Amino acid sequence: MDKNDKAKRQEVIETEVTMGTVHPAALEPYRVRLFVEDEIVRDAEITVGLNHRGIERIMEGLPVEKANSLTEKICGICSNSHIWNSVMVAEKGLEIEIPERASYIRIIMGELERLHSHLLYLAHGNEVLGHETFAMRLFFIRETVMELLRMIGGNRVQYGCSIIGGVRPRCELDLMRIQKLNEGMDIIEEKIGQFADRFVSDPIVMSRITGVGVLTKKDALRLAATGPTLRSTGVDMDLRRDMEIYDPFDFDIITQQDGDVKANLLMRVLEIPESIKIIRQAVKNIPSGPITDRSWEMQDTGIIKSYIEVPRGKLLHSYALEEGRVRGSIVRTPSITNIAAMQHACIGNHISDAQLAIVQCDPCFTCTDRAIKITKIEI
């Protein structure tokens, strides 16, 4: 037997398994090459760039209001985060102070988005695990959040909530909406508690995800992972703590120690109650007053940068304003570094766990593919 094994190893030095461009576990088009030896992944290579639409180039030279609503179309999961940050760039440059009520409504929308993004991640993770019942239960919980988002924003995916100087008038929170928000939060808190109990006490699921796709703290920092992926390795870093807009709220930042799939899934389960806590405080203490400040004037600015914490990590938007038009727009989404970290995390796992190891960072390939191809123009 030993002789046979040795012979096989010498024959098959390197086997390549390719997944993609269309693969069930990912939904989005990307390509992953796994270099396999004895069914253990020795090296991995993830190729992005299939969704490239050149959105930063489309933004170049557009009026700033139009460009802001275009940033929402970068991603269908964290659409509100993109428009929020893009609007914040203009507000920083034009030195606009938004009304307090508007910033509370923005936070409510942002946290609702975090809820639906995390619930989607959990559902998707469970689907990749093969546990479709959990996925269906989570989609059922998520539907409550989607209804709340539709009630406030008017659409299920693209809300267009923030505008320069505040929020859109249709996103005003009246008493009926506040009551529905409170009811919705009660339902989600109860159901996510039930889910967490079942999830943690399920020995089959736990044994499947413990110790799979481990990303060490050192690697996570070296590869610049952000957001929950970084926090799951034990690094206590959350930009929400540094954002002025979050100052009035009391919430905890969750960290896990292991950096494997279990830590990542539990991160999201534990972050959901924190988001509910923030929404409850915002709804309770929301100040009265106007929601839009229209007394601002357009002027030229230099390149302004703005960072915020979105469900997946740290998001950068940056552009300069010239005669009310956008110049030199740059968007940097958290997924690009997280995907690079996942390339490292699936090394050493069994090949059947590789897809799970990649999915653990909540990759969003639509966010990622924005690199601009510059070709020479002959004049």
Add this chain to the structure above:
Amino acid sequence: MSIKSYSRARAVHAMLVYTGGCNGCDIEIVNTVLSPKFDIEQYKIFLTWNPREADVLIVTGPVTKHNEKPLKEIYDAIPEPKAVIAAGACALMGGVYKNIHGDIPSEEIAGPVEEVIPVDAKVPGCAVRPQDVLAGAVAALPKLLGAK
């Protein structure tokens, strides 16, 4: 009704292909299938990821240049009879990515789905509502069932 179309009506398999939109339509369609609230399986439509098993192809997104070839290959791999549903504003007319320039088309987009593969049913919306996906999927069924 032949026995073939009788049995086919009871197990329609839909495949979802995503060709570079913003992910919104995509998740809404998966939501339609998996969420107990909408539950497309009550109309005997099931989600599959294998083109050789599929009867219905649901396409979202404004086919980017890189995705043109994979989409054609997937379409060719589906056995006859087959129906194609284009879902979302991007799949119907390129969405913001193609038309934002006005008369100048974007270099990155290979065109709406119709210019790449033939389309049977169209579902509008940005992003599509799950109810509309249900209606679109049910509208594409007669083409499958009419074939012998």
